[in-house]
Amino acid sequence: MSLRPLYARPRTLAEAAAVLSEIKSGAVVVAGGQDIMPHINYGRLMPAVVVDVGTISELRGIASDGDGLAIGALTTHRELRSHASVVRHAPLLAAGAGEIGGGWQVHNRGTIGGNIAALHPLYDIVPALLALGAEAEVHDDQGTHRMPVDKIVSNTGLGLGTRSVLARLHLRASPPGGGWGYRKLKATAGAYGSANAAAVVTLNKGEISSLRVVIGGASALPVDASAVAARAVGQRWSDRLGDEIETACRELIKQPLSDQQGEGSWRRAMAGVMARRAVQDAIARVAA
Numbered sequence: 032m033s034l035r036p037l038y039a040r041p042r043t044l045a046e047a048a049a050v051l052s053e054i055k056s057g058a059v060v061v062a063g064g065q066d067i068m069p070h071i072n073y074g075r076l077m078p079a080v081v082v083d084v085g086t087i088s089e090l091r092g093i094a095s096d097g098d099g100l101a102i103g104a105l106t107t108h109r110e111l112r113s114h115a116s117v118v119r120h121a122p123l124l125a126a127g128a129g130e131i132g133g134g135w136q137v138h139n140r141g142t143i144g145g146n147i148a149a150l151h152p153l154y155d156i157v158p159a160l161l162a163l164g165a166e167a168e169v170h171d172d173q174g175t176h177r178m179p180v181d182k183i184v185s186n187t188g189l190g191l192g193t194r195s196v197l198a199r200l201h202l203r204a205s206p207p208g209g210g211w212g213y214r215k216l217k218a219t220a221g222a223y224g225s226a227n228a229a230a231v232v233t234l235n236k237g238e239i240s241s242l243r244v245v246i247g248g249a250s251a252l253p254v255d256a257s258a259v260a261a262r263a264v265g266q267r268w269s270d271r272l273g274d275e276i277e278t279a280c281r282e283l284i285k286q287p288l289s290d291q292q293g294e295g296s297w298r299r300a301m302a303g304v305m306a307r308r309a310v311q312d313a314i315a316r317v318a319a
């Protein structure tokens with residue numbers, strides 16, 4: 032019996048959903064292959080069928096969507112970091128994509144859909160999307176379902192990449208006068224982060240009127256620190272406020288990761304530092 036997987040290349044989203052539904056188990060979606068192909072090549076994953084969604088045109092493109100953007104799941108990291116609409120309306124997302132390591136191959140082939148569906152704790156896109164309050168369109172044999180990105184991250188039962196396909200992301204444009212910050216602590220330019228943080232802020236006469244902060248890279252799932260960061264509303268930036276944000280964010284990391292990117296207690300401390308710096312950058316960008 033051959034151990035080689037069968038190969039399917041659906042041409043439409045409906046065809047992809049039908050193929051996944053028909054196969055029931057043992058199918059995996061492949062987009063850019065930058066995450067999943069090493070697992071297959073090294074024999075860590077042995078799918079029965081590889082479902083290549085890379086030619087489905089419905090998954091491509093970046094378009095205006097009311098007051099925001101709709102971004103196809105096949106959009107590559109290179110497109111994200113350089114597309115004029117993303118840079119203008121969602122600069123935090125462009126910055127997050129720009130921080131992805133691995134070099135040109137990963138940037139040219141890796142997609143936003145694959146980055147999200149991989150649910151990898153060290154990846155850069157999800158914290159930015161959570162801070163931006165993005166929504167996702169997920170397609171399966173029952174049709175299209177739209178949901179906040181945090182529902183995807185917390186619900187592996189969606190079967191993303193095995194029973195369903197992530198089709199598109201929707202995000203509102205950053206408000207005029209809003210600021211953003213993205214910080215990633217990494218050992219080398221091309222490395223995964225030890226801790227990262229995405230922040231989005233609005234100011235009213237120099238005082239914080241809204242603040243969202245999401246921490247990634249330090250724990251198994253991204254941590255939305257927006258509720259504790261909201262204590263900063265009504266205040267101006269100061270070192271004391273920075274200390275408070277740093278401490279509050281650090282304390283939210285209850286079970287820090289310990290791996291090649293660093294030991295847990297240090298990762299927890301660095302999560303606080305990255306959050307503080309991301310907020311400070313965001314405020315500086317409003318003022319700029």
Ligand SMILES: Cc1cc2nc3c(=O)[nH]c(=O)nc-3n(C[C@H](O)[C@H](O)[C@H](O)COP(=O)(O)OP(=O)(O)OC[C@H]3O[C@@H](n4cnc5c(N)ncnc54)[C@H](O)[C@@H]3O)c2cc1C
Nearest residue numbers: 062063064065066067132133141142144145154155192197
């Ligand atoms: C050397 C190296 C360094 C890297 N450094 C970083 C880094 O610093 N930061 C970072 O964020 N990432 C990093 N990555 C990861 C890279 O960004 C992701 O691998 C890439 O975004 C994955 O996209 P892909 O299209 O290649 O996904 P694939 O490998 O094709 O798929 C990944 C997973 O997503 C599923 N999937 C893909 N598309 C869809 C879809 N549309 N719907 C449902 N499921 C789908 C697949 O089934 C699979 O489980 C690195 C990768 C490499 C090889």
